Amino acid sequence: MDERAGTPAQASDLVDVDALRRAYYDLKPDVSIPEQRVVFGTSGHRGSSLNTAFNENHIAATTQAIVEYRASQGIDGPLFIGADTHALSEFALTTALAVLVGNEVRVLVDEFDDWVPTPAVSHAIIAYNRADHSDQADGIVVTPSHNPPSDGGFKYNPPHGGPADTDATSWIANRANELIAEGMTGVRMSEPSAVETYDFRGRYVDDLENIIDVKAIKQSGIRIGADPLGGASVHYWAAIAERYELDLTVVNPEVDPAWGFMTLDWDGKIRMDPSSPSAMASVLAHKDEYDILTGNDADADRHGIVTPDGGLMNPNHYLAVAIDYLYRTRTGWRSDAAVGKTLVSSSIIDRVAESLGRRLWEVPVGFKWFVPGLIDGSVGFGGEESAGASFLRFDGSVWTTDKDGILLALLASEILAVTGKTPSQLYAELTEKFGDPVYERVDAPASPAEKAALAKLDGDAISATELAGEPITAKLSRAPGNDAALGGVKVETATAWFAARPSGTENVYKIYAESFAGADNLREVQEEAKRIVGDALSGA
Incomplete structure (x- = not known):
């Protein structure tokens, strides 16, 4: 940091x-x-x-x-x-x-x-x-x-x-x-x-009533703040407020190609990441002025959700809430429409999907994997841990096959309007039912040769039988949902998991890890993940 x-x-x-x-x-x-x-x-x-x-x-x-x-x-x-x-x-x-x-x-x-x-x-x-x-x-x-x-x-x-x-x-x-x-x-x-x-803007905005309950949002009178972070959604938010008569304020309508109004991200760089507390610091300063406050990145394919009671939500937390809400309210979707998630998204989504009686469709990293399911309606929602998602219209037909940060930001307002609870409050309720996972991504050094070997590593090459004191239940190198190569590996136990993937730009590999047994257990999972991957690569 x-x-x-x-x-x-x-x-x-x-x-x-x-x-x-x-x-x-x-x-x-x-x-x-x-x-x-x-x-x-x-x-x-x-x-x-x-x-x-x-x-x-x-x-x-x-x-x-x-x-x-x-x-x-x-x-x-x-x-x-x-x-x-x-x-x-x-x-x-x-x-x-x-x-x-x-x-x-x-x-x-x-x-x-x-x-x-x-x-x-x-x-x-x-x-x-x-x-x-x-x-x-x-x-x-x-x-x-x-x-x-x-x-x-x-x-x-x-x-x-x-x-x-x-x-x-x-x-x-x-x-x-x-x-x-x-x-x-x-x-x-x-x-x-x-x-x-x-007319990209007019056609998109006019069609929103077919996927978001804008009437409920209007009738609730909730105060909404939307910060485009200097991005392409700036005029879309103004048009949405006017078209649907919402109490919606564009928090910062400024557009500056140098982004001089931004706060610096975790590494000291200017980066328009609405899921980053550092990049969203100036937005968070307004959290008590609105019932729901949202952010988007420069092309509005990512979302950030801020609530007065919870601050900036972890993307995984919001995805779990959105899934739980949508599959309970979208009665026009196919009864067998699956819940789509990438392999590095939180496993609380797995537990939510099971409670809904819905099939989980787990795929490699990349939104492209959700495209076929969104088109034919066999996947109702597709989301990534990096705050990108999309879902189907009320009638179960396709909306977008690319990530839609505007849509997910508006959904937060619908959730509050319909349930009377913020997404943060609803996530707390989910953790009471399913446990409170701790999630983090860290990097570990890797040479180009090691990165290439990791991308082709077979789960069977992992000899370990335990992870942080628990028996390993799965060693995956292909996605359970579509059998596509992960470009890395994922190792699971009953209460924890890690996934390792090579970086495309740096000499490191990324370790995504999660534990339902607390922060200390997560640290143990992360350390053992480095050893397990290292052993597998040395034998590859």
Whole structure:
């Protein structure tokens, strides 16, 4: 924890936006250098122009690759494109439009030249493809999500509306790097002078009444505060307040590409993470002024929930409350609609699902795994421990297949309006029934070779039979829900578990751990996890 975590950013902390712009256009990547290649992670390609990791050639080549990929898949409908408030997003959007127009792709941008949250792009793709069209739409979201102001991000959403799977992203990244290596000769660009427009905000906001009980929120008269954290949801919250006549205040409507109004995150960096107490410190100062106070990250795919009685909720705690509430109130959902969670989310969700008589669908890290179930209604709710989730409409049909932080923030107000209790109070009731787990993520050092070995490690390679004094009941390297590879391992006992996964950006591996036996037991689980993983890697 940095000593300045949670304190206001100072001038020395701020990125030079002009330098970002110059670097974006002036620096040319060399894809023989790994750090300068196009690389798609779980949420697209990310990097800073200052490090020659997110520059004009990256975006032009990636967009050209997307054009070629969609053509190879027979996708010839419109492409919806939106961008968040990061400085590099504006430059990348301009580049992408030039390539899309140069390739004669029908592209739709925001009608009001507004920023567009990730869930609004997913919503638009799904809405188009559910209508009676002979073609299919897809989309691009220009965002690095909650990353620092110096970063840019670029992700592709195919016709299902959610994050592209690795079969698509690998093809796109490889083709983009080829185009860069070939001197960009295969990239077609034109002046984006005339493109079609789409009312992302109006259509999204008007449709909310089909998934959130906005009438109950209005009638309750609860006071709501929504802080966009300088992100793309800023005008959406104002529109929601007006459209549904809610007592809703946009706590800080300021948009600043340097995010000078933020408090520093745990490591001393500016990061728009609504689940971080340090990043949300300025928001938490207002917690007693509202019945429900929420935050979103820059592209509004994550949520933070603040209550007067509990402060900022742990994302795992809120997911458990949301699941319990939704499956008790959404009578239009399929009776067999499963509860979706990632393997590193709290196991109190397992106990909630069992009490509801619902099947638990546990998948690897990455929201893309929830897409098929949300589309066909076989999964009612999909959530990640990193404060990202989405769920179905009242009638059991799909809403978004990408994370929706606006939706989950509004749900907190519905929960209070309908139950008369805050999500914090409801979580306390859940712990009385199911126990009070302690959860934490820590990092352990690992060489690149060890990280590669961990990603391929089989659960059977773990020789340990006990964890923190309890018999081990499962050693997983594939997800129970869909049998997909975890890219690591998860070890479980009756009251505790840990999961180990390699970091994609640092020479460490991440240990997620949880115990229902208290903080001391959690520490024991974490220490034994390092030994168990170390032993397995040494024998791999």
